[in-house]
Amino acid sequence: MDTITLPATATDATATAPSPDALGVSAARARSAVLEELIREEPGRFRVLTGDRPTGRLHLGHYFGTLHNRVRLQDLGVELFVLVADYQVLTDRDVADNLTGHVEDLVLDHLAIGVDPARSTIFTHSAVPALNQLMLPFLSLVSVAELGRNPTVKDEIAHSRQSAVSGLMFTYPVHQAADILFCKANLVPVGQDQLPHLEITRTIARRFNDRYGAGAALFPQPEALLSSAPLLLGTDGTKMSKSRRNAIALAADADETARLIKGAKTDSERHIAYDPVRRPEVSSLLLLAALCRQCTPEEIADEIGAAGAAALKKTVTEAVNEYLAPIRARRAAYAQDRAQVRAILREGNERARAVADTTLAEVRAAMNSRY
CATH class of the missing domain: 3.40.50.620 (HUPs)
Structure with missing residues (x-):
């Protein structure tokens, strides 16, 4: 070339x-x-x-x-x-x-x-x-x-x-x-x-x-x-890494994804806002949902408002599972024929x-x- x-x-x-x-x-x-x-x-x-x-x-x-x-x-x-x-x-x-x-x-x-x-x-x-x-x-x-x-x-x-x-x-x-x-x-x-x-x-x-x-x-x-x-944090709030076991694998099923996101670190503030400097863990989850839904983290935050971390995690889980569904289906099809x-x-x-x-x-x- x-x-x-x-x-x-x-x-x-x-x-x-x-x-x-x-x-x-x-x-x-x-x-x-x-x-x-x-x-x-x-x-x-x-x-x-x-x-x-x-x-x-x-x-x-x-x-x-x-x-x-x-x-x-x-x-x-x-x-x-x-x-x-x-x-x-x-x-x-x-x-x-x-x-x-x-x-x-x-x-x-x-x-x-x-x-x-x-x-x-x-x-x-x-x-x-x-x-x-x-x-x-x-x-x-x-x-x-x-x-x-x-x-x-x-x-x-x-x-x-x-x-x-x-x-x-x-x-x-x-x-x-x-x-x-x-x-x-x-x-x-x-x-x-x-x-x-x-x-x-x-x-x-x-x-x-x-x-x-x-x-x-x-x-x-x-x-x-x-x-x-963008930098996505792992579920423990540190760098997402295979060795740290804090990541959501592409091969993970919907239930495993839900379990991992449910255990993700957030903070004590109930109102959800995108603030990567002051609230990095919450902001990383908002960013993940936004990437999956092809919108901005601020839009996801406004949607959740004062509903708290549980609502945030539910939103992220749904967004990730919907986004990964076709990828997981293709992977499963290929995996059947090694x-x-x-x-x-x-x-x-x-x-x-x-x-x-x-x-x-x-x-x-x-x-x-x-x-």
Whole structure:
């Protein structure tokens, strides 16, 4: 795919490849706004790489944070690669428990929300050897100091479950660069915390082109499509997370959803109002209902008024269950035929392998290492 050239006002800093701190989130958002216009005008110019680690069932935070946007891009005509990052499960775990089941559940969740395997490629790390081989030359293009300064790596290490940091954890940004560049993705949807990772990918692409490209750009420097997704809190009032068991899974049934929302943390004020700073838990529930009903949180709050937390939770439960009903129905239909799910994944793996093999052959040719 071609490198996307944005108007000068949005890309003045691109030529010097600034760090995310120098670029700033506000500038990244301005760039993303321009990209959105280009996507609407010429979606076929773009190839997106996105994905998740298979560590458990995806939940509403994932859906409104990233999954919904993946389907939107696919339906606009953007080529979509969805990575099931099974190798990266090992970055902060000693053992990958129930990996096969988690991989299949991740594929089921994507099929349920509308990712179309005829138009998009769903694949796993472990099934694409050429992708992982790209890590070796890419590692030679970054220094240990550069990896150590990466704020996202620092945060992931700080929250690691392991007593010692693995080499895979430390080199995670380079593996992610291989994920993105193997298919020459030129667009990566990210949250602002992922901007440092993407900057390493851009650095690797630029350095490879400079060192081995002989004046030609083998790899695009992928652009960040910065997410403006709202933050949903978990039922305990903290960040929604699989590991914290405070999330509503897409695969949860209506009764489980009702039980989880009933136990959600609120506050002692009876009048319901949207105030994210002063009343974060209540506001998060209002936001969830509003996202499901496609209105504003203020409208939901006005509807409930002084009816209290019980009425709020009832409203949220009804909105979530109504919104998820068709997704759950599709998921249940796919789940009845696991063989079909595995066949979809095999086909995606085959497509990804073909792309990766071509890219690796180009890399070897550029490095003069074809024997």
